Amino acid sequence: MRTLxxxxxxxxxxxxxxxxxxxxxxxAPLAKKLVLPLHQHIGNGAKVAVQVGDRVxxxxxxxxxxxxxxxxIHAPTSGTVTAVAPHPVPHPSRLGGLCIHLESDGxxxxxxxxxxxxxxxxKSELLGKLRDAGxxxxxxxxxxxxxxxxxxxxxxxxxxxxxxxxCEPWITTDDRLMREHAEGIVRGIEVLRHLSGAxxxxxxxxxxxxxxxxxxxxxxxxxxxxxxxxxTLYPSGGEKQLIRILTGKEVPSGGRPTNIGVACNNVATAYxxxxxxxxxxxxxxxxxxxxxxxxxxxxxxxxxxxxxxxxVACAEALPGTSGYILGGPMMGLHVDDLHLPMVKSANCxxxxxxxxxxxxxxxxxxxxxxxxxxACPADLQPQDLYWFAKSNNFGKxxxxxxxxxxxxxxxxxxxxxxxxxxxxxxxxxxxxWQREREAQSAEVARERHEFRQFRIEREKQxxxxxxxxxxxxxxxxxxxxxxxxxxAADPNADPDNTLQMRVDADIARANMQMRxxxxxxxxxxxxxxxxxxxxxxxxxxxxxxxxxxxxxxxxLREIASHAGAxxxxxxxx
Amino acid sequence: MITALLVMIGISLxxxxxLGFSAIKFKVEGNPLVEKIDAVLxxxxxxxxxxxxxxxxxxxxxxxxxxxxxxxxxxxxxxxKLADLLGVDYKPFGEGAAPKAKAVAFIDEQTCIGCTxxxxxxxxxxxAGAAKQMHTIxxxxxxxxxxxxxxxxxxxxxxxxxxxxxSNWKWPYPVYALTPVRNEARKVEAx
Ligand code: SF4
Ligand code: SF4
Ligand code: SF4
Ligand code: SF4
Numbered sequence: 001m002r003t004l005x006x007x008x009x010x011x012x013x014x015x016x017x018x019x020x021x022x023x024x025x026x027x028a029p030l031a032k033k034l035v036l037p038l039h040q041h042i043g044n045g046a047k048v049a050v051q052v053g054d055r056v057x058x059x060x061x062x063x064x065x066x067x068x069x070x071x072x073i074h075a076p077t078s079g080t081v082t083a084v085a086p087h088p089v090p091h092p093s094r095l096g097g098l099c100i101h102l103e104s105d106g107x108x109x110x111x112x113x114x115x116x117x118x119x120x121x122x123k124s125e126l127l128g129k130l131r132d133a134g135x136x137x138x139x140x141x142x143x144x145x146x147x148x149x150x151x152x153x154x155x156x157x158x159x160x161x162x163x164x165x166x167c168e169p170w171i172t173t174d175d176r177l178m179r180e181h182a183e184g185i186v187r188g189i190e191v192l193r194h195l196s197g198a199x200x201x202x203x204x205x206x207x208x209x210x211x212x213x214x215x216x217x218x219x220x221x222x223x224x225x226x227x228x229x230x231x232t233l234y235p236s237g238g239e240k241q242l243i244r245i246l247t248g249k250e251v252p253s254g255g256r257p258t259n260i261g262v263a264c265n266n267v268a269t270a271y272x273x274x275x276x277x278x279x280x281x282x283x284x285x286x287x288x289x290x291x292x293x294x295x296x297x298x299x300x301x302x303x304x305x306x307x308x309x310x311x312v313a314c315a316e317a318l319p320g321t322s323g324y325i326l327g328g329p330m331m332g333l334h335v336d337d338l339h340l341p342m343v344k345s346a347n348c349x350x351x352x353x354x355x356x357x358x359x360x361x362x363x364x365x366x367x368x369x370x371x372x373x374x375a376c377p378a379d380l381q382p383q384d385l386y387w388f389a390k391s392n393n394f395g396k397x398x399x400x401x402x403x404x405x406x407x408x409x410x411x412x413x414x415x416x417x418x419x420x421x422x423x424x425x426x427x428x429x430x431x432x433w434q435r436e437r438e439a440q441s442a443e444v445a446r447e448r449h450e451f452r453q454f455r456i457e458r459e460k461q462x463x464x465x466x467x468x469x470x471x472x473x474x475x476x477x478x479x480x481x482x483x484x485x486x487x488a489a490d491p492n493a494d495p496d497n498t499l500q501m502r503v504d505a506d507i508a509r510a511n512m513q514m515r516x517x518x519x520x521x522x523x524x525x526x527x528x529x530x531x532x533x534x535x536x537x538x539x540x541x542x543x544x545x546x547x548x549x550x551x552x553x554x555x556l557r558e559i560a561s562h563a564g565a566x567x568x569x570x571x572x573x
Numbered sequence: 574m575i576t577a578l579l580v581m582i583g584i585s586l587x588x589x590x591x592l593g594f595s596a597i598k599f600k601v602e603g604n605p606l607v608e609k610i611d612a613v614l615x616x617x618x619x620x621x622x623x624x625x626x627x628x629x630x631x632x633x634x635x636x637x638x639x640x641x642x643x644x645x646x647x648x649x650x651x652x653x654k655l656a657d658l659l660g661v662d663y664k665p666f667g668e669g670a671a672p673k674a675k676a677v678a679f680i681d682e683q684t685c686i687g688c689t690x691x692x693x694x695x696x697x698x699x700x701a702g703a704a705k706q707m708h709t710i711x712x713x714x715x716x717x718x719x720x721x722x723x724x725x726x727x728x729x730x731x732x733x734x735x736x737x738x739x740s741n742w743k744w745p746y747p748v749y750a751l752t753p754v755r756n757e758a759r760k761v762e763a764x
Contacts, residue, residue: 039739093742423747430743437741438615445616445716448697449626455698541713549682549709 002228005248007241008379010233011410013169013330015208020291021172025180025299028314033082034102034305035341036062036073037089041142043069048100054081059111059282062100065131071144072134076284076303079104090326090340092333092426099341102305113280118191123149126195133282134344135273139163139237139266140327142345145273148263149195158261159247160198162189162270164205164212165230165237168328171348173287174267176299178205178212181271182219184278188270189225191277196263201225202246203267206232234330235408239264241377253404268347283344290315292325292350292357302342308349309338317351325350329357330409364417372411372421378404382411382421389428394435397428405429606635613654617646618696619718621670626696640664645672646717676732677715678722682707684729691721691730 039045046063050056056075063073082103086096118126127146136142151157162185166174178185193201203220205213207229216227230236230245240251242264249260257264268286275281284304291297294315302311312324325332326346334352372382380401388396405425412421610631617627622643624630633639634655641655642664649666656663666672680691680700687705699715702708722730735741 089739091739091742092744093737093739095737095739095742097739420747423744427744427746434741434743441716442614442616444714445618445697446611446627448699448714449616449618452696452698545711545713 002226002246003248004228004230004245007236007244007377009375009377009410010235010241011375011413012232013234013413015232016170016291017172017175017208020170020289020297020299021175021209023296023298025173025176025287025301026314028300028302028306028311030077030104030106030108031303031306031310032104033307034076034079034104034303035087035307036076036100036102036305037087037341037343038063038073038098038100039089040073040304040344041071041136041144043067043071043144043147045098046070046073048084050081050100052081052083055079055105056081056102057109057111059113059280059284061132061134061282062102065144069144069147070131071136071146072132072282073100073304074134074282074284075102076305077102077104078107078109087341088339090333090335090343090346115280116277118194118277123195126191130273130276133276135269135276135283136344137266138268138272138286138344138347139239140331140345140347141239145265145269148258148265149192151258155258156261157196157198157258157263158200159263160189160193160196160201161243161246161257161262161264162192162201162203162225162267163237163239163242163264164203164209164216164267165242166209167206167232167234167237168330168348169234170291170350171289171328172291173289173299173347175209175212176289177268177271177287178209179215182215184274185216185267185270186219186223186225187278188272188274190223191273192263192265192270193225198263203227204230204236204242204246206230206236208232234410235377235406238377238406238408240406253401286342286344286346288342288346289348290351291348293318293321293353293355294351304342304344306342307338308340308342308346311342312338312349312351315351318353320353320355321351322354323352325352325357330413331407360420361418363419366417366419369416371414371416375410375414377408377410378406380405382425385428386419386421386424389424392431394428394432397425398432402428402432604632604635607631609658610634610655613647613651613658614644615646615651615716617716617718619646619716619720621645634659642666643670645670648672674734676717676734677712678710678717678719678730679712679733680708680710681729681731682709684727686727688726690724690726694720694724696720 038048044065044067047066048063050060050062056062056078058075058078060075061072062075062081065072080103081100083101084098085101087099087101088094089097089099091097116126116129121129127150131144131146135145137145137148164174164178166172189201189203201224203216203225205216205227207213213227213229220227228246230242235241236245239257243249243251243257243260243262247262249262251257251262252259272283272286276283285301286304287299287301288311289297289299290312294312294317296315298315300311300314308324308326323334323336324338325334325348326340327333327348329350332348332350366383366386368383370381370383372386373380376382378401382405385397385400385402385405388394388400389402402425407422407425409422412419415421607628608631611628614627614631620626622630622639624633624639627644630639630644634641641659641661642652644651645666647655649672652666653663655661678699685702685707687702687707689702689704689708692700692702692708696718697714697716699711700708700721701711717732719732722732
């Protein structure tokens, strides 16, 4: 029997799991129109790789990973790309994001699929394949999996923690997945074990899921994987909390689990990896719990991009539904309508009703009871963080480790004054990020400004030097060049001699011409000097931007010249 | 008595020598206060403070010649930081010096005649181009200082507000009513 550890705090909210956990998962019908946000993971959005009008097959890559932290997006079904345009996406801002719009042709035709022999390829290649398969963490944070296992040299992973705790109320997708697809999950865990090189693999499951525990134990019997039952306590499914429970190790403040030799992935991620490695299927669907104020709460396998309204329709929302929660009631996103597409992070849709989710009682002043601090799993002082965030004292919030807050909502849950504490923490975090962005761009501007001043100074000096040199050169060259011919050189000449006068005039003209030539040359040289040179020293990114603009201009010019031919006459009259 | 005097003189001479030496040896380049103030300023380099750039304004503040509320791009937050740094009181913006929403310059490429005037005005070299060629703003480097707008002889530069999108969206300050129940109760009582 393994000794388990306790994390600080934690709460016991009503579970509401049985509503949806007892019926088998089913598949949502194929939607006519799918909308695929480019930004479904932490990091950079994906880069569109198809054009409007393209016919694509199920599983074809629509957008590729871009930059270090990113993942690809694939066509969830076969059909035609109808647009690449903004569309509302599940985000607290309620703003739109760029999405690929796909019209399905109903045939659901796959690309050629082939399993992957992951043992035979170098790890870096396997990581690249996971990135191109769009594999991201399905536990909620959607962190690209390949980034997690792209270890820095010298870093080692001893323990691989597989998260099947599913501690948030109402959600049962991992439960169902473990009951129905334990074998597949174990196959995925094998891949992760290979990637991490971990000697120890622990699967943590809360004790409120006995069937899932039994299924996983049976599937793991032959493998060196230990299924560990952990007591039900919210938020034991938090990455840091589960690691603490299973290993007793504490992820350092501001650090990653890999810092202490631990990697953590969700069971659903392991299953998605199995689908990719053993069947060649990229991440195009996920399982989601639809529950709350619906007639048939259940788990549904949904293609990414399916309108949420169609997902909820499968479970039949009951009258009295006042809104929806995407995710769980503790950490989820409250949305009013369902004109949103399914994304990789959505693990649950809860229909709210006044009865199930009564509006929160009005907030009262903080009485500093410190109940929030007792409940905080990150061992923070929420009442202090709240005080500082409220008074815009962001430096202090950072001193009190605001960024260790996992936004679990335990503090707000226990607060007798019903203060929306997490909202304050999110507000403070985004203000601090904004400031950091601003400080960074100010730093860049300062550097550029200083470089410009240096450049101007340098150009001035260079110009002065060149002038001085030229003058010297002119002085030195004087005897060599046909020096100004002596005017009235012959003292014996008859001043009245007309021939002599004509010669003098010729000489004068020649002198003048020489002077003009010199002036023109000088002007030319000066022009060359003052010619601004800020197109030197460009970063590749800027260079790319300029090239792009140049091509756009070329196109515009072409259009303009075509249009000009028709325009000119009408303009002139 | 004389010895004591000589000892005191000797000590003071020795200490003076040490002080003088360290003043030369550990000389701080530039004024550290200026650097600190400059670090708080937004580096927009717009000159709205009445000085030709952020650094000159920082120098003026350090000398005590300028007020701390002269930099609109820095916003009230900037004034607060300056007040904190200098240990003086917060001062609101004067008339007509309110901060504007952040924007970047945009050149109408069809109209640009390639005169290089804007390019010479830009304090952060955020405009790419050469004589008689169309110019373009490198938006990621533009600080929105508007200095390039005025010199353009064909008025082809305009300032475009940076739209709010998911990447720069911020969580709003939580707004909720404190104990409205009691107010209602009071109203009921009053009526
Ligand atoms: S639980 Fe609420 S009232 Fe108590 S200290 Fe925390 S924030 Fe204040
Ligand atoms: S939301 Fe943050 S502060 Fe509140 S209990 Fe969770 S981790 Fe602690
Ligand atoms: S007003 Fe403009 S130039 Fe002056 S300090 Fe502020 S940003 Fe810099
Ligand atoms: S492009 Fe114009 S607005 Fe932008 S930094 Fe340069 S001068 Fe200022």
